[in-house]
Amino acid sequence: GAGVSQSPSNKVTEKGKDVELRCDPISGHTALYWYRQRLGQGLEFLIYFQGNSAPDKSGLPSDRFSAERTGESVSTLTIQRTQQEDSAVYLCASSLELNQPQHFGDGTRLSIL
């Protein structure tokens, strides 16, 4: 498709389970970003990938969070042993290069019971 695609759009899971969120960036975009938005709050940066460089993991809130990206294609954000505080909308964005305008997906709404 023409835009950034995220799946699933909604995920409900029990506390303690692992979840995997997927992001398909716009074709040709070298930079990919993950954000988290908790209810009523602004977007919180989690991690970004730029080409084949090592990802900047400085925003990941804990070691339960990890992300991978294969080349310049799909990325997955994994949350292990989920906690209720992980409930949020997780947004993915991509840009042609770093510092170019970001294009956002529709997000994955994650609810931890």
Place this chain on the structure above:
Amino acid sequence: GNSVTQMEGPVTLSEEAFLTINCTYTATGYPSLFWYVQYPGEGLQLLLKATKADDKGSNKGFEATYRKETTSFHLEKGSVQVSDSAVYFCALRHTGGFKTIFGAGTRLFVKA
């Protein structure tokens, strides 16, 4: 640290009313400022931006002026339409940086 504060919503207006959504920021140096819009069921879209003091960004009838003296970037539109109903996010990013700092968003409802 850097932060963005925008007025709490929801904002409810009648069609053709004047819109202002306030946004102020805290940042070192000279960040670029943005307004993003999220229409129902869609992802965020860039609405307008300004990269230096006194610049005015404009798009689709919306305007915002980068005011360094008041550290503000208020969004305005002279006559809103029902189709403007959405959530509006103010944001900043430092030149050469990639991390965008967003406000919490302001939901706008426009009634016919």
